[in-house]
Amino acid sequence: MNATRRYFRIRLSAAEIVLVAALALAIIVMSRLSPQFLTVNNFFEVTRFVTEIGLISLGMSVVILTGGIDLSVGSIVGLSAIVLGASFHAGVNVWLAALLGVLAGALCGFVNGLIITRANIPPLIVTLATLAIYRGLALGISQARNYRDYPDVFYKLGQGYVGPVPVQFIVFVVFMLVFVLLLGRTVFGRAVYALGNNETATRFSGIHVDRLKLIIYTLSGFLSGVAGIVLVSRLSTAKPDLGLGYELDAITAVVLGGTAIAGGSGGIWGTLLGLFIVGIVRNGLSLAFIKADVQLVFIGLVLIAAVVFNQVTRRPARR
Amino acid sequence: MYVDRGRQYSIAGFLAALLVVLALAAGNFFSLGNFSDILVNISFVTIAAVGMMAVILTGQIDISIGVTLSICSTVAAIASKAGVPIPLVALISVGTGALLGLVNGLLVTRFKVHSIIVTLGTMSVFRGLLIYFTKGAWIYSLPQDFRSVGLGTFLGIQNPIWAMIIVLLVAAWLFSSTAWGRSLYAVGSNPEAARLSGIRVPFVQASVFVVLGALVGLATMFYATRFSTIQSNTGQGFEFVVITAVVVGGVNIFGGSGTVLGVALGALLVGITGTALTFLGISAYWEQAIQGLFILLAVAFDSVRLRRRRYVLQKVRGGV
Numbered sequence: 001m002n003a004t005r006r007y008f009r010i011r012l013s014a015a016e017i018v019l020v021a022a023l024a025l026a027i028i029v030m031s032r033l034s035p036q037f038l039t040v041n042n043f044f045e046v047t048r049f050v051t052e053i054g055l056i057s058l059g060m061s062v063v064i065l066t067g068g069i070d071l072s073v074g075s076i077v078g079l080s081a082i083v084l085g086a087s088f089h090a091g092v093n094v095w096l097a098a099l100l101g102v103l104a105g106a107l108c109g110f111v112n113g114l115i116i117t118r119a120n121i122p123p124l125i126v127t128l129a130t131l132a133i134y135r136g137l138a139l140g141i142s143q144a145r146n147y148r149d150y151p152d153v154f155y156k157l158g159q160g161y162v163g164p165v166p167v168q169f170i171v172f173v174v175f176m177l178v179f180v181l182l183l184g185r186t187v188f189g190r191a192v193y194a195l196g197n198n199e200t201a202t203r204f205s206g207i208h209v210d211r212l213k214l215i216i217y218t219l220s221g222f223l224s225g226v227a228g229i230v231l232v233s234r235l236s237t238a239k240p241d242l243g244l245g246y247e248l249d250a251i252t253a254v255v256l257g258g259t260a261i262a263g264g265s266g267g268i269w270g271t272l273l274g275l276f277i278v279g280i281v282r283n284g285l286s287l288a289f290i291k292a293d294v295q296l297v298f299i300g301l302v303l304i305a306a307v308v309f310n311q312v313t314r315r316p317a318r319r
Numbered sequence: 320m321y322v323d324r325g326r327q328y329s330i331a332g333f334l335a336a337l338l339v340v341l342a343l344a345a346g347n348f349f350s351l352g353n354f355s356d357i358l359v360n361i362s363f364v365t366i367a368a369v370g371m372m373a374v375i376l377t378g379q380i381d382i383s384i385g386v387t388l389s390i391c392s393t394v395a396a397i398a399s400k401a402g403v404p405i406p407l408v409a410l411i412s413v414g415t416g417a418l419l420g421l422v423n424g425l426l427v428t429r430f431k432v433h434s435i436i437v438t439l440g441t442m443s444v445f446r447g448l449l450i451y452f453t454k455g456a457w458i459y460s461l462p463q464d465f466r467s468v469g470l471g472t473f474l475g476i477q478n479p480i481w482a483m484i485i486v487l488l489v490a491a492w493l494f495s496s497t498a499w500g501r502s503l504y505a506v507g508s509n510p511e512a513a514r515l516s517g518i519r520v521p522f523v524q525a526s527v528f529v530v531l532g533a534l535v536g537l538a539t540m541f542y543a544t545r546f547s548t549i550q551s552n553t554g555q556g557f558e559f560v561v562i563t564a565v566v567v568g569g570v571n572i573f574g575g576s577g578t579v580l581g582v583a584l585g586a587l588l589v590g591i592t593g594t595a596l597t598f599l600g601i602s603a604y605w606e607q608a609i610q611g612l613f614i615l616l617a618v619a620f621d622s623v624r625l626r627r628r629r630y631v632l633q634k635v636r637g638g639v
Contacts, residue, residue: 120622248443296443
């Protein structure tokens with residue numbers, strides 16, 4: 001037991017060293033590719049970019065820690081954006097409309113959780129189906145229209161700065177700190193790790209597993225809703241295809257950050273490292289005028305490599 | 320051998336109800352021309368659905384086939400514009416699909432990563448590579464003999480319908496009467512028991528991805544040839560239509576059970592629903608939401624039925 005624990009601790013730190021090295025390597029390569037890369041302004045540009053994926057990754061981290069997955073996050077971003085746009089254009093105050101968007105996101109997550117726990121279907125399948133449903137609702141409600149023309153105050157959220165720091169990055173940091181505390185310092189956090197390690201044992205130790213899952217998927221939907229609002233504010237428009245493919249970036253960030261895809265180990269700090277690697281590489285490639293297609297190839301390869309790496313290093317521990 | 324016929328009856332019933340509603344709401348739905356249009360429209364979905372059925376039977380899933388369809392379409396279109404004869408174009412398309420399937424199959428079996436994560440990754444890699452090589456450009460003015468594959472007829476029935484019927488018949492025989500077909504059910508029901516009874520589980524698991532890829536390559540010949548241009552983003556969302564057809568057709572998403580007849584009915588239901596929306600005057604933008612809802616209902620139905628059957632078995636055995 002003691003030996004396993006020591007092994008476990010060494011493995012984790014080794015994985016984190018690899019991550020930090022990868023991050024350093026990414027920064028060096030990118031600064032060679034483009035002179036604008038290694039500047040303070042560009043660093044804050046990266047933080048602007050990572051906020052939306054980052055918010056989703058926080059929820060995704062918790063979901064994956066419990067051994068689940070949420071593929072519907074990108075569609076929830078789109079649906080929240082459309083709820084915001086449609087209700088604003090129906091005459092609702094813009095902040096109230098934003099709140100409605102966030103609530104719609106939370107409701108989507110709640111529905112995911114409800115189906116997963118009540119009908120006892122794997123999260124993979126449920127969220128694959130709701131990925132289609134939520135995107136379909138966004139398309140159906142908007143009839144593929146865009147909603148524009150919000151009041152200027154609303155754009156502060158996604159385009160404004162406090163000093164040199166983008167407003168949305170502050171939002172992200174606040175949420176991130178809350179999640180670090182939530183996972184590391186609360187009963188809820190311990191229950192999340194317990195659930196990921198052994199669901200039956202968790203149930204027998206008196207934790208209300210179904211309620212826990214319900215909360216986790218609702219949180220994931222809520223954060224995707226917030227990301228949707230930030231995205232609308234940044235782009236000045238709500239389109240039904242917003243957030244398309246975001247599940248890929250979020251899952252990549254989480255898995256790259258060393259969280260086991262089967263649940264039980266990992267955490268927010270790792271996700272943050274994974275997030276910045278994804279963000280920096282995308283930003284660096286864009287600055288070097290390398291197009292989205294190569295970025296797509298890269299993110300996919302990184303996801304596969306990260307999962308395979310985790311799987312290979314984990315294998316001896318299982319025996 | 321135990322075959323669950325319940326789902327086939329329930330889809331047939333649902334189809335009948337849908338047709339009655341359509342007959343009452345839109346009388347012109349029932350022209351022979353419209354019906355054969357529907358069959359042509361679902362032919363490529365059905366062909367791919369048979370391959371997806373093999374994958375899901377073994378308890379896996381492949382969400383990268385939309386990209387496989389676009390890559391095969393692009394490769395086939397380029398080949399035929401270069402003057403390659405049609406049978407060879409078909410062979411190239413099938414081979415390309417099989418190769419992409421092999422990549423997925425090897426990744427899944429070598430590294431024991433869940434197939435949804437693997438195919439989520441390869442989906443993005445394949446799509447990126449495709450856009451990189453085509454530069455996102457459309458392929459225009461395809462040669463007439465290429466287009467005649469999808470538009471031509473044989474004995475008064477369109478080619479795609481023939482291909483669909485042949486694939487369904489061959490699959491029905493393969494899945495029910497060959498060692499390979501039976502091993503799909505065995506691996507999906509209980510991989511450990513399958514291994515102990517001498518089935519090479521990794522081989523079976525990898526082979527289904529290759530079969531699916533090859534069938535998507537074949538489906539391409541009846542999909543791409545119907546258009547005069549090939550867009551680089553063609554085939555997006557194809558995986559959902561196919562998975563919906565398979566799961567609605569009663570193939571258990573956890574693997575181990577399902578029939579070819581069920582999948583054919585599932586594809587027909589998906590096809591008729593799409594056309595019905597148009598006839599009932601409902602915007603096509605709702606279609607995706609309805610597909611997702613179908614998947615969810617079908618899976619929930621399976622889950623409940625599975626639990627009930629387990630309960631009955633326990634009672635019979637006198638267990639807890």
